[in-house]
Amino acid sequence: MKRTGAVVAAVVIGASVVLEIVYRHHGHPVFWWQATPVFDFVYGIAGCLALVLGAKWLGRAWLQRDHLYTDEDEAA
Amino acid sequence: MSALHPAFVLFVTACVATAARGILRQITLLAGTLATLWTVWELDATASLSWALPNYTLHVLRVDALSHVFGLIFSLIACIGVLYALHVRRGGEHAATLVYAGGGLGVVFAGDWITLFVFWELMAVASLFVVWFGGTAQSQAAGYRYLLVHIFGGSLLFCGILIHLLHGGEITLAALTRSETPDAAFWLILLGVVINAAVPPLHAWLTDAYPEAAVTGSVFLSAFTTKTAVYVLIRLFPGAEVLLWAGVIMTLYGVVYAILENDIRRLLAYHIVSQVGYMVAAVGMGTALALNGSGAHAFCHILYKALLFMGAGAVIQATGKRKLSDLGGLSRAMPVVFGLYMVAALSISGVPLFNGFTSKSMIVSAAAEAHLPLPELLLTLAGVGTFLSVGLKLPYFTFMGDDRGLSPQRLPLNMLLAMGAGAFLCVWLGLFPQALYERLPFAAEYHPFTVDHVVSSLQLLTGTGLAFWWLLDRFHRETTLTLDTDWFYRRPLQAVFAHLIALARQAGTVLEAARASVLQALLPYARNPYLVPDRLTGVPLHLPPIDDDALPDGDRLVYDENRYRLPIGATVMWIVVFLAGLALVVFVAA
Numbered sequence: 001m002k003r004t005g006a007v008v009a010a011v012v013i014g015a016s017v018v019l020e021i022v023y024r025h026h027g028h029p030v031f032w033w034q035a036t037p038v039f040d041f042v043y044g045i046a047g048c049l050a051l052v053l054g055a056k057w058l059g060r061a062w063l064q065r066d067h068l069y070t071d072e073d074e075a076a
Numbered sequence: 077m078s079a080l081h082p083a084f085v086l087f088v089t090a091c092v093a094t095a096a097r098g099i100l101r102q103i104t105l106l107a108g109t110l111a112t113l114w115t116v117w118e119l120d121a122t123a124s125l126s127w128a129l130p131n132y133t134l135h136v137l138r139v140d141a142l143s144h145v146f147g148l149i150f151s152l153i154a155c156i157g158v159l160y161a162l163h164v165r166r167g168g169e170h171a172a173t174l175v176y177a178g179g180g181l182g183v184v185f186a187g188d189w190i191t192l193f194v195f196w197e198l199m200a201v202a203s204l205f206v207v208w209f210g211g212t213a214q215s216q217a218a219g220y221r222y223l224l225v226h227i228f229g230g231s232l233l234f235c236g237i238l239i240h241l242l243h244g245g246e247i248t249l250a251a252l253t254r255s256e257t258p259d260a261a262f263w264l265i266l267l268g269v270v271i272n273a274a275v276p277p278l279h280a281w282l283t284d285a286y287p288e289a290a291v292t293g294s295v296f297l298s299a300f301t302t303k304t305a306v307y308v309l310i311r312l313f314p315g316a317e318v319l320l321w322a323g324v325i326m327t328l329y330g331v332v333y334a335i336l337e338n339d340i341r342r343l344l345a346y347h348i349v350s351q352v353g354y355m356v357a358a359v360g361m362g363t364a365l366a367l368n369g370s371g372a373h374a375f376c377h378i379l380y381k382a383l384l385f386m387g388a389g390a391v392i393q394a395t396g397k398r399k400l401s402d403l404g405g406l407s408r409a410m411p412v413v414f415g416l417y418m419v420a421a422l423s424i425s426g427v428p429l430f431n432g433f434t435s436k437s438m439i440v441s442a443a444a445e446a447h448l449p450l451p452e453l454l455l456t457l458a459g460v461g462t463f464l465s466v467g468l469k470l471p472y473f474t475f476m477g478d479d480r481g482l483s484p485q486r487l488p489l490n491m492l493l494a495m496g497a498g499a500f501l502c503v504w505l506g507l508f509p510q511a512l513y514e515r516l517p518f519a520a521e522y523h524p525f526t527v528d529h530v531v532s533s534l535q536l537l538t539g540t541g542l543a544f545w546w547l548l549d550r551f552h553r554e555t556t557l558t559l560d561t562d563w564f565y566r567r568p569l570q571a572v573f574a575h576l577i578a579l580a581r582q583a584g585t586v587l588e589a590a591r592a593s594v595l596q597a598l599l600p601y602a603r604n605p606y607l608v609p610d611r612l613t614g615v616p617l618h619l620p621p622i623d624d625d626a627l628p629d630g631d632r633l634v635y636d637e638n639r640y641r642l643p644i645g646a647t648v649m650w651i652v653v654f655l656a657g658l659a660l661v662v663f664v665a666a
Contacts (some may be wrong), residue, residue: 002545004318005541005545008083009538009541012125012534012538013535013537013538016531016534016535016538019180019527019531020527021173023528024291026526026528027526027528029528030444030447031444031449031452031454032443032446034325034528036531038535040456040531040532040533040535040536040539041282041535041536041538042539043456043457043460043536043539044460044535044536044537044539044540044542044543045539045540045542045543046539047456047460047461047537047539047540048460048461048464048538048540048543048544048547049543049547050457051331051332051335051457051460051461051464051548052464052543052551053211053329054332055332055333055335055336056335056336056550057337057622058332058626059335059389059554059558060359062335062559063333063336063558063559064554064556064557064558064559065556065558065559066443066556066557066600068555068557068559068563069272069557069566069567069568074503
């Protein structure tokens with residue numbers, strides 16, 4: 001399962017980078033990151049890490065509780 | 077040209093379906109919703125329905141491209157939702173969902189403020205019953221909180237409408253952002269609408285109530301309330317800058333909470349907040365492309381979100397479990413549900429060739445086109461979070477992961493058929509987005525399948541997938557409750573209410589005691605009015621006996637109330653007759 005995922009990811013990234021380089025002059029980038037190859041791949045990894053770690057930290061520090069409301073709601 | 081209002085067709089269907097039983101009810105439900113879809117399909121700009129009142133003419137039906145595209149998706153999802161719920165025997169639930177859908181259609185085809193408000197409130201009431209048909213103590217409690225918030229929102233909207241009309245505003249609906257300076261009416265109406273759009277911190281009613289409805293009811297809930305609010309925002313507040321940032325915050329707010337969530341339907345509900353954020357942000361951008369994107373995303377979102385709720389509902393119905401910590405390894409036992417759920421999950425994540433890609437990328441492109449770098453980056457980041465929670469976390473822990481040895485029950489065929497229909501539409505619109513694009517109201521050209529868009533989307537999703545795989549161990553299931561803004565009205569506000577109620581009860585007890593003592597003091601005088609002059613003057617009243625029965629009691633006369641009952645009663649009767657006659661004369665003369 002993990003190996004299949006890794007192969008699919010590698011193929012997608014490889015193909016997309018080739019496409020990005022071949023079709024570089026066809027797009028209409030507005031911002032610099034739209035013209036930077038593999039930016040979205042890096043942004044996906046970094047964004048996912050930031051969201052998960054940020055949300056977990058926020059949860060531990062503040063948002064997540066064992067008890068919040070009445071017994072009836074805690075049974076939910 | 078006078079036309080049949082599609083909401084009317086749904087209301088008639090609701091009445092007939094409630095009265096009918098068995099197969100007859102099922103035929104009524106399907107035929108009625110299909111007839112509604114056909115009625116909407118046949119509507120064009122010439123169709124109208126007006127109702128002249130003394131001061132205003134109400135435009136109950138007004139059709140343009142914007143209302144038509146929302147009307148189409150609302151009637152379409154009513155068909156799919158009814159098919160999904162076809163096995164449900166509670167007639168009341170069918171009636172509530174159909175009236176709710178009819179209210180949604182009423183709002184999008186409303187041409188004036190009064191009609192809009194009436195259907196808006198009808199939706200609130202009907203959807204409350206949809207929540208209550210969850211049939212649990214939790215759904216009842218959540219329903220009351222839902223009611224509280226929507227009464228508040230409806231009141232704000234109504235106050236805004238009244239101020240708007242009092243200031244000489246038009247009765248017909250028109251964009252409020254065209255006027256020079258926003259007034260009190262602008263802000264009140266905006267606030268009333270964004271409560272229904274579930275903009276944080278006014279969103280908690282949604283994530284509180286939607287997961288508590290019946291599995292069939294939450295499919296309808298996911299479609300109508302927030303999307304009618306988006307429709308009203310597009311109609312009334314295009315280009316309101318405050319909405320841009322409210323929308324961007326929404327997208328990330330929902331994503332962060334979804335990461336912490338354990339209940340599968342509540343997780344999906346947080347992603348309603350997140351997805352509606354894209355639409356709200358697009359309304360805030362206000363360009364033709366952005367507004368088209370908002371409408372298109374509402375259209376696609378209704379389809380894939382209903383399919384997600386149908387998938388989650390199928391899991392809950394089959395296993396009786398609703399938390400990720402109780403689920404796992406269902407892909408072998410429920411492969412069809414898994415497959416159909418994944419179609420919706422890939423759609424919401426914006427994978428090319430699925431419908432979410434065709435509309436979400438339009439909004440992100442609109443942000444770039446409008447030169448809004450930070451919103452563009454943050455909306456893209458929210459897309460990462462969407463794939464993470466809905467496309468990876470939820471399906472992994474439900475259908476894969478540790479096998480919990482669950483033995484799911486067989487699902488009714490109609491549920492699977494409805495999911496199949498939803499999945500077909502998600503893929504079809506993903507492959508042929510022009511079918512939707514050509515119905516969009518504003519003049520803007522957009523091509524989704526450019527190398528830029530496709531490559532960017534694939535890279536983003538692959539990156540997210542890899543990071544998820546890497547972090548998988550950190551995703552131990554969350555069994556805690558998450559603090560959200562409903563805390564304010566479930567804890568401090570509830571304490572204030574409880575205090576006020578106790579105060580009112582105390583005042584009532586004091587007043588009751590005072591009333592009793594006053595009555596006690598007056599009682600002797602009511603029994604014998606002759607006592608009044610007696611007590612006032614201190615001199616006992618001496619009156620001759622009226623007849624032989626009234627024997628003097630010592631020096632005083634005994635008062636016999638029966639002696640006066642008839643004459644007083646007769647007088648009162650004649651007064652009533654006279655007043656009734658007078659009222660009749662006034663009524664006839666008027």
